[in-house]
Structures are given as C-alpha cells and as structure tokens.
Amino acid sequence: MEAYAMAGHLIRRLHQQSTQVFGQHAREAGFDVTSVQFAAMDAIRSHPGIDQAGVAALIAYDRATIGGVIDRLIGKGWVARSISARDRRAREVRLTPGGEAVFAALLPLVRALQDEILGPLSPGERAAFLSLARKALAVDPVQDA
Amino acid sequence: MEAYAMAGHLIRRLHQQSTQVFGQHAREAGFDVTSVQFAAMDAIRSHPGIDQAGVAALIAYDRATIGGVIDRLIGKGWVARSISARDRRAREVRLTPGGEAVFAALLPLVRALQDEILGPLSPGERAAFLSLARKALAVDPVQDA
DNA sequence: AGGAATTAATAGCTATACATATCATTTCCG
C-alpha cells in the first residue's frame, strides 16, 4: 500500500520540512528558538498578561505542553510569568523587553522564510495550498482570536 | 503578525489532526499503534529483511529515531530483528506472523480514515491538496522506493 | 453558606524527532 504516499505521511513530512527550514534560518541568524517557541511568543505579545491556558488555546497546544515551552522561554529571559491577582490558579505571561527585542528581530526573518517552507510551489500554488489547509482545519482564513 | 495563520503553523495543526484521527480510530479498533509505527510496518512489510537505515530512508525518519520505534514494535511482538550476515553492523528487520496479521487488520482501517484527515475538504479539494503537498516536498507522485 | 463541579497548572509517562558523539564494522583508496 505504501503508507508513505498517504495524507498523514505527507503531512508529517511537510511538518519536518517546515521545522527544519525554521530551525536552520533561526540558527543561522544566531537565535536559539524553535517555531513553537516563536508562535508562543507571538501569541503572548499580542495578548500581554494572557494566562497559559489562553496561550494554549490560541495556538492549539496541549495545556500540559505549553508549560514546558514557557519554562524554556523564561529560561532564556524572554518571558516573565506571574501569578494572576484575578485568579490565583492562573499564571500570567508577558514578553520581557529582551523578549520583545528578540521577537522584533525574528519577525522579518520568519516572514521571509514562509515561502521556503512550501519549497517548489509557485505563488499561486502556495496560496491554494494554504487556503486548502485552512479549510481542512475548519478555521477562519484569518482569525485574530 | 499572528504566526498562527502562517504556513508552518497550519502544517503543525494538520499534523496534530492527522495524528489524532489515526490514534482515535486505531484505539477504537483495539490496536495500540501510532501512525509512525504503522508506516514503519508498511515499509518493513514491503521490504522484508531491510535494515534500519533502509527503513529510515524509505519513510524519511531520522536514523536515531527509528531504533526506538522498532524497539517498541519488537516489544509488541510484531517485528523481529536480527544481525545481518552480509554486514554485521546492520540489523535486519521483518514482520512476525503476528505483525503481518495486525498489519492486515489495520490496512482497511487506515485506508478508510484517510479522508477524515482532510476533514471538510471535498474529494476534488483533497486530491488537489495531496498533489500540492507532494510537489511541496519535491517527491514523485507515487514512488515505490 | 457549603459541597460539587470546573478550571489552571504541574507532574509523570510514553512517543516522536533530531543533533551529536561513540563504537563497531566495512569499504575505499593509495
């Protein structure tokens, strides 16, 4: 049957390719950051003071996973965590000034590598792929949650 | 910028969706197997006596990862590993009779869940998506390596 | 008010995923 010609396998390989492109560009630019960490920083930056569950919901993570991601971001000094005054179970997170600076430096880099993720596709094909991907996830085209 | 509207993020979520659909169906059918393990079994079944590096190359794994995957398949009694007579560094793997039986039982299940991975896409859209995905990976449409 | 249900994190467990280093073996080449 050749499972490696099937949907799940193709998607797994796209994920590999995407992760590798991101990691390579980030490393070359001198940043030790993963695509997951960048996405978390983006969500935090857009919603300062959001709690961890909120971050998880925004970028579709498991809540148990997000804690470790944020731990590492705190370890780098890019994120600060504090106990919410409103709800003492919750941990509010926000970017530190250093985190803001790193994010600002990464942003153009990340924008620039987007096309590379989809490799040999033409601009029209890339748009078609992204549109189909959004539909396959049953997600609004551009959703600012 | 909302990184979670970008290519890498969409692909990651598709990967999540794909993994979850596979896991859910496999579990409901009473099998404790991941999509990665299934892909490895498929490659091994198509190439009995292949070595681990060969399996890794076929399905685009990291060589360091494949050992653990095969360890778990051996633990379930579905794969047998032996030292190659031709090259004593290499470990030849093949499905056991039990592994063959499990694979045969999984195969129709896996075929049936393919469409679900791409959720709300129409048949034509699914075909278009898969075609674009293959092109994005610079892979032959159907390649039996 | 007070117990029940819910929710936010965390901890522990399993499974990818990949980089690097190491070891054993084989192949390549002068």
Add this chain to the structure above:
DNA sequence: CGGAAATGATATGTATAGCTATTAATTCCT
C-alpha cells in the same frame, strides 16, 4: 595490504506533543 573515510547502530540530551492524575483555587448550584 593498511590506514582513512564512510556507514549502521546506539547512547545521550533537548524539545515537542499529548494523556492521565493530582493539587490548588474558583465558580456553580442548591
């Protein structure tokens, strides 16, 4: 032939990724 390079596995370390259970705190409901 014999040392160098290459190759197949394994070991180690880091980073997702998600499940379940647990703890702490809040909210809901009677």
